[in-house]
Amino acid sequence: MSDGSDLTGLTIQEAGRLLRLGSVSAAELVTAHVARIERLDSHVKAFLRFTPELWEKQAEVADRRIRAGEAGPLTGIPIAVKDVLCVRGVETTAGSKILRGFKPPYTGTAVSRLFEAGAVMIGVTNCDEFAMGSSTENSGYFPTHNPWDLARVPGGSSGGSAAAVAAGEAMVALGTDTGGSIRQPAALCGVVGMKPTYGRVSRYGLIAFASSLDQIGPLARCVDDAAITLSLMAGHDPLDATSSERAGIEVLNNYDRGVKGMRLGVPREYFEVEGIEPGVKAAVDAALFILRREGAELVDVSLPHTDYGLAAYYIIAPAECSSNLARYDGVRYGMSEEDAPNVTEMYMETRRKGFGSEVRRRVMLGTYALSSGYYDAYYLKAQKVRTLIKRDFDLAFEKCDAIISATSPTVAFPIGSKTQDPLSMYLCDVLTLGGNLAGLPGISVPCGTSDGLPVGLQVLGPQWGENVVLRVARAYEQASGVKAEVAGVA
Amino acid sequence: MPEWEVVIGMEVHVQPKTRSKMFCGCAIAPLNAPPNSYVCEVCLGMPGVLPVVNRAAVEACLKTALALRCEIPRHTKFDRKNYMYPDLPKGYQISQYDLPMSRNGQLELNGRRVRIRRVHLEEDTGKLVHAGDKLHKAWESFVDLNRAGVPLMEIVSEPDLRSADEARDYAMGLRALLRTIGASEADMEKGQLRAEPNISIRRSGSQELGVKTELKNINSFRALHRAIGYEVARQREVLESGGHVVQETRGWSEDEQRTFSQRSKEFAEDYRYFPEPDLPPLELDPSWIEELRLALPELPAARHGRLVAQHGLPPGDAALISENRELADLFEGTVAAGAPARQAANWIVGEVAPTGKLPSAENLAELVRLVVEGGITRDQAKEVLIESVETGRTPAEIVAEHGYRQISDESELRVIAEAVIDANPKAVADYRSGKKQAIGVLIRDLTARAPQANRKVANELLVKLLG
Numbered sequence: 018m019s020d021g022s023d024l025t026g027l028t029i030q031e032a033g034r035l036l037r038l039g040s041v042s043a044a045e046l047v048t049a050h051v052a053r054i055e056r057l058d059s060h061v062k063a064f065l066r067f068t069p070e071l072w073e074k075q076a077e078v079a080d081r082r083i084r085a086g087e088a089g090p091l092t093g094i095p096i097a098v099k100d101v102l103c104v105r106g107v108e109t110t111a112g113s114k115i116l117r118g119f120k121p122p123y124t125g126t127a128v129s130r131l132f133e134a135g136a137v138m139i140g141v142t143n144c145d146e147f148a149m150g151s152s153t154e155n156s157g158y159f160p161t162h163n164p165w166d167l168a169r170v171p172g173g174s175s176g177g178s179a180a181a182v183a184a185g186e187a188m189v190a191l192g193t194d195t196g197g198s199i200r201q202p203a204a205l206c207g208v209v210g211m212k213p214t215y216g217r218v219s220r221y222g223l224i225a226f227a228s229s230l231d232q233i234g235p236l237a238r239c240v241d242d243a244a245i246t247l248s249l250m251a252g253h254d255p256l257d258a259t260s261s262e263r264a265g266i267e268v269l270n271n272y273d274r275g276v277k278g279m280r281l282g283v284p285r286e287y288f289e290v291e292g293i294e295p296g297v298k299a300a301v302d303a304a305l306f307i308l309r310r311e312g313a314e315l316v317d318v319s320l321p322h323t324d325y326g327l328a329a330y331y332i333i334a335p336a337e338c339s340s341n342l343a344r345y346d347g348v349r350y351g352m353s354e355e356d357a358p359n360v361t362e363m364y365m366e367t368r369r370k371g372f373g374s375e376v377r378r379r380v381m382l383g384t385y386a387l388s389s390g391y392y393d394a395y396y397l398k399a400q401k402v403r404t405l406i407k408r409d410f411d412l413a414f415e416k417c418d419a420i421i422s423a424t425s426p427t428v429a430f431p432i433g434s435k436t437q438d439p440l441s442m443y444l445c446d447v448l449t450l451g452g453n454l455a456g457l458p459g460i461s462v463p464c465g466t467s468d469g470l471p472v473g474l475q476v477l478g479p480q481w482g483e484n485v486v487l488r489v490a491r492a493y494e495q496a497s498g499v500k501a502e503v504a505g506v507a
Numbered sequence: 508m509p510e511w512e513v514v515i516g517m518e519v520h521v522q523p524k525t526r527s528k529m530f531c532g533c534a535i536a537p538l539n540a541p542p543n544s545y546v547c548e549v550c551l552g553m554p555g556v557l558p559v560v561n562r563a564a565v566e567a568c569l570k571t572a573l574a575l576r577c578e579i580p581r582h583t584k585f586d587r588k589n590y591m592y593p594d595l596p597k598g599y600q601i602s603q604y605d606l607p608m609s610r611n612g613q614l615e616l617n618g619r620r621v622r623i624r625r626v627h628l629e630e631d632t633g634k635l636v637h638a639g640d641k642l643h644k645a646w647e648s649f650v651d652l653n654r655a656g657v658p659l660m661e662i663v664s665e666p667d668l669r670s671a672d673e674a675r676d677y678a679m680g681l682r683a684l685l686r687t688i689g690a691s692e693a694d695m696e697k698g699q700l701r702a703e704p705n706i707s708i709r710r711s712g713s714q715e716l717g718v719k720t721e722l723k724n725i726n727s728f729r730a731l732h733r734a735i736g737y738e739v740a741r742q743r744e745v746l747e748s749g750g751h752v753v754q755e756t757r758g759w760s761e762d763e764q765r766t767f768s769q770r771s772k773e774f775a776e777d778y779r780y781f782p783e784p785d786l787p788p789l790e791l792d793p794s795w796i797e798e799l800r801l802a803l804p805e806l807p808a809a810r811h812g813r814l815v816a817q818h819g820l821p822p823g824d825a826a827l828i829s830e831n832r833e834l835a836d837l838f839e840g841t842v843a844a845g846a847p848a849r850q851a852a853n854w855i856v857g858e859v860a861p862t863g864k865l866p867s868a869e870n871l872a873e874l875v876r877l878v879v880e881g882g883i884t885r886d887q888a889k890e891v892l893i894e895s896v897e898t899g900r901t902p903a904e905i906v907a908e909h910g911y912r913q914i915s916d917e918s919e920l921r922v923i924a925e926a927v928i929d930a931n932p933k934a935v936a937d938y939r940s941g942k943k944q945a946i947g948v949l950i951r952d953l954t955a956r957a958p959q960a961n962r963k964v965a966n967e968l969l970v971k972l973l974g
Binding site: 101109123220221228337340343348349384388389 | 551552559648
């Protein structure tokens with residue numbers, strides 16, 4: 018038995034041991050997290066809503082499985098789920114007012130797989146509206162605060178998930194990453210965040226932002242936890258035509274072997290991006306030193322089209338979002354402006370009131386980029402740039418096994434400091450969005466602090482190279498002794 | 508008065524024969540199913556859902572393309588056509604834009620070739636029911652999404668048709684083709700085949716196309732023919748009175764038998780097509796295509812030619828028979844079983860086709876033989892056919908059981924003929940005064956009294972007795 022105070026800082030493997038030993042029950046584990054949430058979340062505001070009816074039932078089932086000796090690695094583990102992943106009967110709103118009250122009639126594949134593995138869902142985490150943003154300030158409900166410094170943002174768009182894990186409110190959380198939305202908040206909150214290869218995890222049930230870029234992935238307190246969670250979600254899904262037949266293999270292959278003999282690429286362009294902070298650079302340099310000490314060979318690589326990535330991303334993602342968000346029309350679900358005099362006015366008023374300004378901006382940008390007469394100059398050109406960026410990575414991976422850089426050019430910034438300047442907000446993703454454009458796996462792992470705030474180290478791997486990425490991240494984590502700690506909440 | 512040439516291109520939407528919808532597992536709703544009873548989160552366009560391509564629909568589309576002798580590319584893809592309307596749950600329709608499933612085919616029509624521009628796959632929309640006459644004026648509108656996501660093949664012809672007759676024959680030819688290859692039931696009344704003609708007229712000899720209008724709401728071949736006839740006359744009147752035709756979509760009103768303006772197309776809508784990111788491009792395996800090509804049955808046009816050339820059928824009978832694969836198979840089976848071709852065709856066209864109930868080829872051949880050899884009357888044979896179809900028994904058995912026979916012996920018929928003449932003094936008087944058709948009354952009376960009478964012999968006998 019336990020008083021719960023020491024149960025919220027465990028890793029999945031530690032918790033699993035206690036559960037199997039019977040020294041703690043799944044019900045106690047979730048209760049401990051709920052107690053911590055009650056103490057902290059009025060400050061952090063990581064959660065939009067809680068799911069007691071789910072956690073009670075799931076903890077009970079988990080405890081029965083554990084007693085029957087049928088527990089898997091995730092059985093009884095409390096998880097949080099980003100507000101863009103549909104869970105049957107649980108209000109799911111993509112952080113938007115336009116979906117207020119929407120309860121999906123189905124559960125998406127990734128969440129279903131974790132449920133089947135025995136995970137216990139605590140609640141739904143906050144995010145930027147439709148995952149568009151890098152600070153969680155674009156949430157249609159309220160901003161989330163960084164547990165390391167409540168005056169600062171947690172990053173985004175999966176800021177609620179990152180903050181929940183960092184604050185010990187959930188052991189692991191699901192996020193989605195379209196341009197960096199898992200890795201960047203993980204970096205800013207000092208946790209591990211992993212974006213898988215495009216096609217590794219089914220997107221069925223993920224409320225789409227940009228279909229060709231979106232992937233679901235875990236945020237966790239250590240690389241092992243991220244690896245375990247990912248391995249249980251991954252795999253081909255007949256309901257997602259873009260999920261690969263290869264998606265089930267290789268996630269955990271040799272990922273605990275260390276970096277000795279590996280060639281790690283250091284892309285010059287990623288260390289010279291606009292606005293990279295000296296403290297961030299210093300922390301990453303220190304990480305490179307450790308990795309070399311562990312036996313990795315550092316090689317210079319070049320990603321020459323990096324400068325065009327941001328522009329291409331901010332055409333492709335808005336173009337897809339302008340189409341993906343057309344379904345929010347007030348006809349079938351969510352908000353509806355019922356007093357409008359006719360259907361066109363109903364559409365316009367519903368969308369004007371339901372969407373926040375960043376979503377409206379991107380819908381307009383995307384609509385423009387796809388319009389006849391502009392399509393070739395914008396959308397088509399951006400797709401060509403995307404091909405060039407993919408080729409950059411292909412060439413780089415001929416010279417190295419994985420690519421190392423900072424995850425975010427900056428540490429967590431003060432709430433409100435970038436909201437008036439969308440472009441400065443977009444620059445938060447400059448080191449991460451290349452991985453989305455090329456569909457590659459990437460991870461952010463804590464690598465120390467700058468001015469007392471966490472810095473993230475990004476490892477990018479070749480397509481289907483999750484095991485390579487995890488291997489480098491784990492080796493660094495072990496060697497550096499830097500562990501994601503449960504933030505004290507200032 | 509100038510001479511006008513009519514120019515028609517056809518867009519035909521066909522629902523391929525599939526069990527489920529284009530991108531989800533929902534079954535196809537039967538007609539008159541309760542609203543929104545054949546829907547799921549995918550075809551409702553719920554947040555987070557994804558489409559998965561129905562292989563059966565792709566196969567039906569490829570078979571159609573092959574039967575229309577189209578070129579089939581190695582790669583094809585789906586695109587999003589973006590527009591907002593309450594019957595379109597996702598705010599876009601998944602269709603095909605610049606890499607359709609097939610291009611550049613042809614349909615043979617009365618010995619002429621109508622070029623096919625493309626055949627592609629897309630999904631149907633839902634249905635709106637308005638309380639009030641249309642969406643923007645209705646005080647209440649209801650959305651039924653049973654049809655949303657139902658697969659559709661769009662078959663687009665070049666503007667090669669020159670009359671309402673040709674347009675109707677083209678649509679009927681397509682239907683015959685689709686049914687023959689099993690790609691669709693193609694029933695117009697059930698909305699499985701929707702024809703939308705694009706019509707313009709120009710002065711004879713001109714090479715330039717006139718301004719066209721597109722007609723919708725046509726739900727029978729007859730309506731298609733009439734709507735085109737109406738529209739051509741309307742355009743001619745507009746042009747001859749010095750006006751100009753407006754490019755627009757016009758609806759056909761079955762009640763009023765006229766077309767009316769629905770939507771102006773002067774400002775083309777921008778659908779912002781782009782590749783559907785939820786569906787990877789389809790790689791069409793050439794060996795699969797070849798397999799489908801080899802499995803195609805003989806097509807109606809080829810079979811028509813063969814029925815005329817090989818069996819000597821009149822083109823009209825051959826057309827009716829070759830349009831329907833089952834009838835054509837029955838015909839050739841009947842002939843193979845020994846029946847004379849012309850008579851077999853007569854029976855199929857006259858008696859079998861209208862009922863839609865087919866006897867076995869052996870039974871039909873036996874029936875034809877019984878009639879040709881004079882064993883039973885035509886009326887008796889019709890009874891035998893119905894009974895044979897219902898029970899599967901052979902015509903010979905049925906004839907024996909009922910004791911059917913035909914009386915061709917004049918001496919047996921004379922007594923009855925004389926009784927008929929006595930009983931119908933007015934008809935006899937009429938006949939004798941020159942109204943030769945009055946003999947019909949006497950024949951009817953005679954066959955009522957003696958159903959087995961050979962009509963030809965009875966007719967000759969009556970003429971002789973009256974003369």
